[in-house]
Amino acid sequence: MTTLLQSCLFLLVLSNFFLLGTRRVPGMTRLTALQGLLLAALLVSLEHALLAGAVLLIKGALLPGMLWRTQKRLPADALVCPARRVGLGVLAGMAGLVFSIWLDGKLVMPLGLFPPLLLPTGLATLFCGLILIVGRIKAITQVIGYLVAENGIFLLGAPLMTTGTVWFELALLLDVFVAVFVMGIAINHISDSFASIDVARFRSLRD
Amino acid sequence: MNANLAVYLTQFALALVLAPLLPGIINRVKAKYAGRHGKPVLQTYYDIAKLLRKGEVISRTSTWTFAAAPSIALAGTLCALALLPLGGAASPLAFAGDFVLAAYLLGMGRFAVMLGALDTGSAFEGMGASREATFSALAEPVFFLALMVLTSLCLGLGHSADTAFSLSTLFSGQTAGAWLTGRGELLLLPVIFFMLLLVENCRIPVDDPNTHLELTMIHEVMVLDHSGPNLAMILYGGALKLWFFAALIAGLLTPALPLWQQMGLRVGIVLLLAVVVGIVESVMARLRMERVPYLLGAAGAMGTLALILTQAR
Numbered sequence: 001m002t003t004l005l006q007s008c009l010f011l012l013v014l015s016n017f018f019l020l021g022t023r024r025v026p027g028m029t030r031l032t033a034l035q036g037l038l039l040a041a042l043l044v045s046l047e048h049a050l051l052a053g054a055v056l057l058i059k060g061a062l063l064p065g066m067l068w069r070t071q072k073r074l075p076a077d078a079l080v081c082p083a084r085r086v087g088l089g090v091l092a093g094m095a096g097l098v099f100s101i102w103l104d105g106k107l108v109m110p111l112g113l114f115p116p117l118l119l120p121t122g123l124a125t126l127f128c129g130l131i132l133i134v135g136r137i138k139a140i141t142q143v144i145g146y147l148v149a150e151n152g153i154f155l156l157g158a159p160l161m162t163t164g165t166v167w168f169e170l171a172l173l174l175d176v177f178v179a180v181f182v183m184g185i186a187i188n189h190i191s192d193s194f195a196s197i198d199v200a201r202f203r204s205l206r207d
Numbered sequence: 208m209n210a211n212l213a214v215y216l217t218q219f220a221l222a223l224v225l226a227p228l229l230p231g232i233i234n235r236v237k238a239k240y241a242g243r244h245g246k247p248v249l250q251t252y253y254d255i256a257k258l259l260r261k262g263e264v265i266s267r268t269s270t271w272t273f274a275a276a277p278s279i280a281l282a283g284t285l286c287a288l289a290l291l292p293l294g295g296a297a298s299p300l301a302f303a304g305d306f307v308l309a310a311y312l313l314g315m316g317r318f319a320v321m322l323g324a325l326d327t328g329s330a331f332e333g334m335g336a337s338r339e340a341t342f343s344a345l346a347e348p349v350f351f352l353a354l355m356v357l358t359s360l361c362l363g364l365g366h367s368a369d370t371a372f373s374l375s376t377l378f379s380g381q382t383a384g385a386w387l388t389g390r391g392e393l394l395l396l397p398v399i400f401f402m403l404l405l406v407e408n409c410r411i412p413v414d415d416p417n418t419h420l421e422l423t424m425i426h427e428v429m430v431l432d433h434s435g436p437n438l439a440m441i442l443y444g445g446a447l448k449l450w451f452f453a454a455l456i457a458g459l460l461t462p463a464l465p466l467w468q469q470m471g472l473r474v475g476i477v478l479l480l481a482v483v484v485g486i487v488e489s490v491m492a493r494l495r496m497e498r499v500p501y502l503l504g505a506a507g508a509m510g511t512l513a514l515i516l517t518q519a520r
Contacts, residue, residue, distance in 0.1 A: 010391030010516065017512060021505060087501075090508050094515070101519045117519065 002115070005045040008038050009121045012155070013097065016128040019148060020089040025079040028144050029067045035125075035151050036060030046115075046158060055154075058173050063147060063180055070184050071140060081136055089135045096127030114159050126152030143183045150176050211296050218293035218470060225474070226450040227251035227443065229481040233410075236485025251446060255439045263435035268328045276323025277433060277440035283316030284447045290374050291454055294461070294470030297375035304372045306354050310347065313407075313451070316444065317343055324429035331421050335428030338496070342413065342425070345503045346406045352510035353399045357459075359517050360385065360393065378458025380469065392516035395509045397456050402506040404452035404484070406499070408445065411488040413499050423493075453477040 012035060019031050036059030043052035071079060100123035107119070129149025133142050154173075231248040238245025247253070265274065287309040292298050298305075321339055324332040360382065361371035370376045382393050406413045409426035418424055430441050457476035461469055494502060 007391050013512070013516070014391075014395075017508060021508065087504060090504075094508070094511055097512070097515055101515065104519075117516075120519065 001045045001047075005042060005115055006117065008042040008045065009117050012038050012042075012121055012151075013124060016125055016148070017090060017093055019144070020093045020128060020131060021086060023081045023083060023086055025071050025074075025081075025138070025140055025144075026068075028141060029064050029071060032067065032144055032147055033060055033064035035148065036064065039151060039154065042155070043158065048158075048161060051161070054173065058177060059147075059151070059154075063177070066180055066184055067140070067144065070187060074140065074187075078138060078140070081138055081141060085135050085137075089131050092131045092135070093124070093128050096131065097124045100124045100127065118155065118159060122152050122155035122158075124152070125149075125155060128152070139183075139187050143180060143187070146179065146183070147176065212299055214296040214466060214470075215292070215299060218296060219289060221474065222288060222293055222450055222454070223447070225477075226446040227255060228478070229449045229453065230446055232478060232481040233485040233488065236482050237489050240486070240489035251442060255443055258434075258439035258442070259436050261435040263437060266327055266432060269323075269326045269432070273323045273326040273432070274437065276319040276326075277437040277444065279319035280316035281440045281444040281447070283312040283319070284444045284451065287312040288447055288451050288454075291451060292375045292378055292458065293454055294457075294473040295379075295464075295466040297373075297379070301373040301375040303369050306372070306374050306377065309374060310350055313448065314343070314347070316448075320429055320441070323433075327432045329432065331424075331428050332431060335425055338425045339429060342406060342499060342503070345500055346403055349399065349503055349506045349510055350403055352507060352514060353396055353403070356393075356396060356510065356513045356517050357382065359514070363517070363520070378455065380458070380461050380463035382459045383462040390517075390520070392513040393459075395513045397459050399506045399510050399513075400452065400456045400459065401480075401483075402502065404449070404456065404480070405487070406503065407452060408449045410484055412491050412494045412502065415493050423496075449481075450477060453480040456480060 015031050015034050015038065019028055022028055022031070036055065040052045040056035040060055043049075043055055097120070100120035103123060104120045109119070126149050129145045129147070129152055132145025132148060134145075136142060136145065228248065228251070230251045231246070234250065235245045235248050290298050290300055290305045290309045290312075292301075317339065321336040324336040354377065357377045358371055361376055362368070364381055364385070366376055382396065386393050404410070409416055414425040414427075415423065416427060419427065421428060426445075430438065433441055454473065454477055457473040457480070460476055461472050463469070464472065
């Protein structure tokens, strides 16, 4: 179980860096689905099988499915991000990972609460989501960034769960579900009204 | 000690004999992918034998640098290969820090070939030398980064500082054992070394060894003026370098088995890597020249990630 947990955590960190390094939205959507799958496997290794099923369904299938549907409707040029910010994003992700590991050493936690490397992985995933939100200029990648940041928060919450708080976590998942739903509608409206979902072009709204 | 030396010498001789097989396997796999029968697998041996019998044409504008470059490159690669263990038996030449020597022996060979290319006075060869210098300068930090990860792993596993900095210890099989304890970051190392193999040996997606279009060549353009025995040395040196990098990956993938099993497994992995290179060359187009640094940047990012995660444990 420890090996499964550690492998999942490593793959999660790796998928974060692939998310930061990839320019194409379809690839990012697949990686989001992969992260959902990894979170489900991680919950299995932490012996929360019921929640793992729910996570697999929502984070592994439903949310990536919605993203996939949204991106199908977008024009092809909206699905590739500019290359100039990608390298900087990866470097920022590295800095985030180093900071998370440093913070993991500094924070005083009850002994045995967090399995090794879970806290830095959660924090790094959170930072990765924030970098995606700040660094990318397409609206759909910002939704993906929001999802990744939520994955990080979920990961930090995972060891704190007891049977009573499962409902709290499910409610959190529902929140995300609604948020993505709203964002999906917003993107559709934006693309209907402005013929572009590139936030760099939104400056023209100022007049 | 004598038994160790005998095994090591056998393995070294095996590497010297089998190395020209690798380009043959790559070409055969590419031909099969394209639906052709292809050249014989032993074609590189025939080419080398033919070239050794031929005379040589040397331009009047070139100096001794041009004539000496292939020998220096071959000697550098041979010495680097001698430092590498090829399966269980440590190299008798091993010392602390020998990986730096191995990297710069390869670098010296490349430098000699670049000087030889510049010495011909041809604009095209100068262009090839410039490209080779750029890409190898980018590949070198990645190589050392990957070795740094291995060194910190060895130090973490309890090797002393005297042994942890030698290729014979770094590639003696503990990496494959460490994966099974959930150290997934070590799985990045074979990927990084495979990317380095493609870059350093001028394979697709970085350079196309079959192209003879001047504007796209990197390595091939540098050796256009060589002929006869000197070209044979360059061909053989290229095959040995391919074996060197493939043996690095094999050293990472092989667990610490009994001596002969380990050696057999390593040779098997090296030959399998040639097949993988052939498949990569068949299914990928070469990258545009300006995209190659991104590939090396990705390898560097993976190396940094592996280093951070190794240090975090």
